[in-house]
Amino acid sequence: MSDILTATGVDLSYGKQLAVRDAHLSVAPGEVVAITGQSGSGKSSLLYCLAGVLPPTRGQVRFEGQALDELTDDEISALRRERFGFVFQYGELLPELTVEENTALPLRLAGQRKKPALAAAGKVLDRLGLSELRERRPGQVSGGQSQRVAVARSLVHQPALVFADEPTGSLDSANADAVLKEFLGLARSQGTAVILVTHDPGIAAQADTHYTMADGVLGPRGAA
Template sequence: MSTSHVLAAAGVDLSYGATHAVRDAHIGLAKGEVTAITGASGSGKSSLLYCLAGVLPVTRGRIEFEERDYADLDDEEISTLRRERFGFVFQYGELLPELTVAENTALPLRLAGQKKKPALQAAAEVLDRLGIADLGDRRPSQVSGGQSQRVAVARALVHRPAVVFADEPTGSLDSANAAAVLREFLDLARSQGTAVLLVTHDATVAAQADRTYSMTDGTLQPTGATV
């Protein structure tokens, strides 16, 4: 696999019994590059994302992060990888309701062992870059949908991960909020040199990526560079 990729997969299959969710997928993610996978619901794009993130074990094939094969990592090493080197943005944010916006944002740093004060300072800086520094003391129930998704983006990027996995990150937002959040998310990720894997059914979202793939019935096909 290419050494230019921070994360790469070759010949990946994922089966649930007789159902083939992913078939012989090949993909590479480069530093600072945004890659989008489009496809209808049930096409296998989210399943592939979770394989690449080390959440789902593959049935066949190889996945390497910084040239280390997932097959050579034990469960603890995979968990550490997801916690410290990866970030995640989900469709509905998945913020912890009992924590403030700042505490939610700082969570990856705290889980990695950083003390509270510097973790909250780092959180404040990334919230400021996303234009929501004034929301730090609020609870998730006290912010709008667009603001909540910006907090999810801040949490995904606060620890400067190598890769962010984003599964329909703007799917719960109206078009104006979706466009703004996506722009801010991708600008910040690119500025940090973070690779982004973006799964979406929305062609306008995919058009913001540097490279695109389509997925149909578990089969992944490159559709080219968009930028």
């Protein structure tokens, strides 16, 4: 099958600082791609370009054949909302919403009514063993639990591709491993591709494909 995401010759500069240089990358449907590299090597910057959060200074990103730089801001927002999922380092749940409402958020943003959205959220929470936490707010759950909720939220709308930037960064290694296994298991079962940014080579080994990044330069595609 043809790739869903391709980046060709992507540079990203912050003023004079070149954070990403000439990056080439491709992601197949359902593929789990890990990107590792030291702090400051440009992993998050590359992810922002791939997800259409920051426009590359040079080069191009295509999603399902469509160049992101040819889309309007509204079209990019809709793409991010409907076809992409995101997990960040600290989970970043909305404190005023319950676990269930946080999980349902992508569906609500896509215009789904409350009842079916919460029902779908409940199913994903169930799969991740989080049903008892449905009514709690983020302040009333542990760090590991809140990362699991963030994982549930990133997958609830069955996106084509999830961008995960150090998704287990705030957890100890045993917890990180458990959350990651659940995350990748669920993503694989629904055919969602994942781009997983991590410092940790052990985590990257669970991916299908592995790229390493150093000083803004993304290495060649390799097996994990």
